[in-house]
Amino acid sequence: MNDSTKQPQAPNHLNSTGCAIRCTPGKGRGVYAARDIPAQTVVEISPVLLFDQQEYAEHGRHTLLDHYTFVWKDGRMALALGLGSLFNHSSAPNVSYTLDTATESICYTTSRSIQPGEELCIFYGHKLWFEPVDVGAAVRNAVSNEEDDKALADDEALADDGFGGLAGLAVEENAMGAKDEDVLGPCPYDEGDSDEVLEDEDLPFTWLKPPPEEEEPGSVRTIQAWVVDIPDPRRTGRALKWLKDSKLESASEAALGHLKRIRKHGPTSALLLTAGPVAPTIPADLELSAPYTVSVPASAALTPPSLALKTALWPTNYTPRKKDAPEKWTRGRARGAWEAMRYVVRGAREAKGEGELPIFAHIPAVEGETPAFSARDTRHRTSHPLRHAVIDVIRQVAEYRAEAPSSASAGTIDIPATTTELEAKDEQTSATTDTPEIKNGQDYLLTGLTLFITHEPCIMCSMALLHSRVKEVIYLLPMHATGGCGGAACLPWLQGVNHRFRIGRWKEAKGERGTEVLKLNEGLDV
């Protein structure tokens, strides 16, 4: 903890929205409610001071400032003035914030109603540089200056609950009146050795089992392609040159690139031309007969038996899928999954409380590689039918990759993956404890990443996840009529797709009281 947090006394400060500065053991100063503050109240607008990266790297990061700065959208380091730098972290924040680049300020808004004496907390992210005293947002101030003590002692809400004011915080009641534990129950992985490898059946979700990759003779998908016979092998070279020069070869690459161009039949051979509906015109000087159509495999062969089947139709390329041994899941990782799913449920409920669909997606940070990303569904607010949570979270990763923060210092605030509004998220750039060298997924956005989501993604989103090369998708509630990860279809299991991702379906959520709030119309695309 930084030196400032050791201060026993907090300055006497009260802003016009009823926020006061007080101290808590282990956390230092924090922002507390001095009176009732309704949900959705703007409690603070903090201007920010911006430092350029170099100046910060040389000076700022070696000072106390390092505990207060974070990366601004343009890569500069930012320090919030006013109360902004005094909001402590909680994993159950009651304040969300948005960065405004136009006014170079941060706006802090309560995400639920706050009672007098409660601490107002934001979420710094999953990578903390200190040991959090994380008692949620509802904890009462325990140490303060004398005046504060008196004020708080008068406050009925401060009555000791017998647990030093901590009871009930892990199961914080949310705006929708339901509790986190109603959905997931208490985390069964809290106790025990974090490195213990768990069997699949001991995980909180069930991996869906993909069908075997083998194709049957009747199941090989084919397309029609134009070919021409080359009776004399001496004409093959000229024919190939013409195919290349005429650009037919490159134009048909997407449809036919998984096939060889030439098929030999004893002394004659056949040349694969195009896949279009119209027969290509062959120059007379090539002295070839008229082209005709044949059925050719629609995709490359993934296994030796499939290669044999496909090559019987037309010589096909063999591109076995790279098989990584399935990763072992440890108790610590299962605990992380539980936390991620709890976070997702909370985000969905907050979204619902604010008039959106209760759908929330979250990609946890990968240490030293990527920060966390989260998004809610915003199709109501934006009146845009494609603003699904998955699409928006992929977009965030894309923006992060594009901006590729060049440096971030230890101890900077990891701009959180909160349920803050989408535009806010657009403004945010996450910072990690070290320069996040982009090791994986530079070409494919989600390589190596796991997505947690309240509901099974729809077919569009499943396809987007496939194109982004996500590693795993773990969802709480299946969408039987519309889901693309095992419900209506299973996109990563389709034959011919060139990437598969693992799908985990949460075990315990169905039928629990708390999932009521997450219920959606069966026919809705998530």
Ligand SMILES: C[S@@+](CC[C@H](N)C(=O)[O-])C[C@H]1O[C@@H](n2cnc3c(N)ncnc32)[C@H](O)[C@@H]1O
């Ligand atoms: C942005 S400052 C917040 C204000 C700070 N408490 C102060 O007194 O100046 C961030 C620092 O506060 C402390 N902090 C914030 N949230 C905390 C938490 N939940 N538990 C422990 N320390 C916390 C850490 O020392 C961190 O480096």
